[in-house]
Amino acid sequence: MTIVGPNGSGKSTFLKAIMGLASVSSGKILFEGDDITKLPPYKRSRKGLVYVAQTDNAFKTLTVEENFKLSSYDLSEDEYKERMEIIFTLFTQIKDILKRKVYQLSGGQRQMVAVSLALLRKPKILLLDEPTAQLAPKIANEIFKKIVEIRDLTEVGIVLVEQNAKKALEIADNAYLFTSGRVLFKGKPSELLSNPELGKIFLGLGV
Amino acid sequence: MTVDIPSLILAIILDFSVYLMVVISLNIETGLTGVPNFGRVLAYAGGAFVTGAIPGRILQLVYGVQGDYILNNPSVIAEINYKLLQQPLMALAVLILTLILAGAVGAALGYISSYPALRLREDYLGILLLIAGTSLVVIGITYPPMVGGTVGVQVPAVFNALLGRGPSLYYKISIVLLSFSLAMLLLFHLMSNSPMGRAFRAVRENEDLVGVLGRDIGVIRGKAMALGGFLAGVAGSLYAFYIGSVFAAAFDNLTWSFNPYLMLVLGGAGTSLGAVLGALVYSTLYHVIDLYKQPISHYLHFDAVWLQYMIFGLILTLILITRPQGVVVEKAKPLVKPRSKGEGKSSS
């Protein structure tokens, strides 16, 4: 599921609220039938809801391996190996940078680490907050490809928030358009892509 | 056991007046302008030390009294007081001039303290001001020529000379102190609603915005801390005259920086009523417990004064958790005076 919309429309805040990192003034959040509105973030994480922030999404002063160990503390040896297999399949580079400290990595590599951290949580739903922001277009495309791979490989549900609307909508099953904190449109991405008015006003498509 | 109510009230009023002045001085810097001044004792001791060091020496010169001011302090002061009793006008002059000087010294100390405020974040600033607070006091303790080091000095008895001796002296002193503190309260209240007060509050609320609007935050803070320092210096001087002596080691952080800060927080920073309430609660608590010191200490098997500390600490802790703005909450005041018909634009 992809959420698009102009700056300040509340997309990121929405994801944070689902995670519990932003406060909710009214309404409830239900996950698999349970009301998690009052649950602290770390409990939501343990339930399978995992948020990947736009920046500062990995511990810079720790090595990649230490980051992984932190994220996987509640996994058994076998589960850890299983998850790492998936990660190595998705991101072959990771094998080479395990011992490097995260602040030494490039932007693209950091995003890989960040997403891997999330995958180690055995997520049922992955909340991705503008993963391609600040990345060069070529690398951004790679990231989108990887997102599709993740979905195919692990059957995890993905909520993708993006500024880079066109590409994000192309890979999505469902689409939402946010503006000023409200949902303006929800439905099939193709509808959104083909609607010239919405496209022009809110997404800068075809301008 | 008969309770001596008049004495109790007198004791409370004396303490209350002194603390009120200190709390008001802090209210300007911390309450209005948002500078976490954990070192209030600096300007306060400054004013007291001026009082211990200067008027006595000057009067000694004027009256031609022999002896070293510090080493022979008791006899020098005794002779000065004898002469002073016959010259109330001289006493008045000494009082007024010393107060002005003490205020100036306090203001200077406050102004100097404002420099780090520009470059430091609140936690570092609080720590620095805290540590700087007792710097003057340390010098006072270790450098005898200033205020007698560990022995202390007596201060010319101007209140005696002006108000006469006898059993009602301290009642009269309490009225003097109370008047000064209420004058400062009025000053605070007027200032708080003035353009300067609004500028102070603006710096507290949103520094960057103030800068963007073209005003120098450093200058505004400097003014606030100079003003606060001035009031603290005057308060310290009055205190020294009231006690009749200056003993450097008595000016510790706990009594003159921390407790006043907590009184301010208790009552409600930024408001006049809050300052009054905080000082009143503390003084009353202290003296009521002190009144029943014997039975309480006997029952608890420890000195009752510590009970006061514990109660005060507990009250403050609870207030901070449940109602951090204090008992009296500052009403949000507009940063710019609203225009009314026919009025020109006002500055803020």
Add this chain to the structure above:
Amino acid sequence: MIDPLIINTIIYSSILGLSSLSLTLTYLTTKVPNFAQGVFLLLGSYVTFTVAEVLNQNPYLSLPIAFLLGGAVALIQYYGVLLPLSTRGGSLVTQMVATLAFSILLYGGLNAYASYLDYVYKVQSRDVTLGFLDYNLGGGIRAVFLVSIVLAAAFILSLYLFLNRTRLGISVRATVENPSLAESIGINTKLVKAISWFLSGGMASAAGSLYPLQFVFSPTLAYSILLSVFAGSVLGGLMSLFGGFIGGFIEGFIEKYVVTELSIYLSPVIGVSPFVINQYSTLVPLIVVAAVLLIAPNGIMGARVRR
């Protein structure tokens, strides 16, 4: 034969180093400088006093007791004061003031205890030293000299292993760096902070428990040594725990050794007795903090921290 000045300096600096380390720990995890840190030291001192003077036991039994008691009180401060305040959105300064208020409560309590000992047991509990109850190791050295060094080394080593080799310790580092990320990957940051506070209070009290075995102590220690503890932390940079220890150690070194040597050197030059010059050691924290903030705001360890 070791110079008594060196002995004094090392004991004092080890105690101060551990105290600054403990202050830095709570500062890094909860961002609040704890005004009660000095009172924790005092707490430890009174544990030793109780164990050695009142109960006539081996003074070093107070080490584990002080550690646990200090840790427990710190937990009360965290859960009872800091956590409720931060959940309700208290500002940084408000939280600092809350630690101040709590310190007054504790201070009153410890003084009441000292007063109680006076009333009931008729023991002088202020301005005392317990050096005479210590073990003599010959050569002018008493046991506290060795114990302070060993204690400091033990705490530092344990902390290093804890922070780098245990999962909980890595969680602490993670929480310090990025609390919301830590929560996102399932770390219970509240628990991590509570554990940090426990360790901080425990270490400060344990360090404080050694103080009376070498020096004269009195309740005013709580607020007088606080300045040195803060100065040590600021000198160390408030960014790394080991910096905290080093900063505290150097601060102690300056206050004791440097000032004394300087006083001997300056005395004939300015005609003031060395004793008097030594009294000015209370100005050292101010000079150190002012110097650090002017020259190298990140402290001596600051340049080495990469972001």
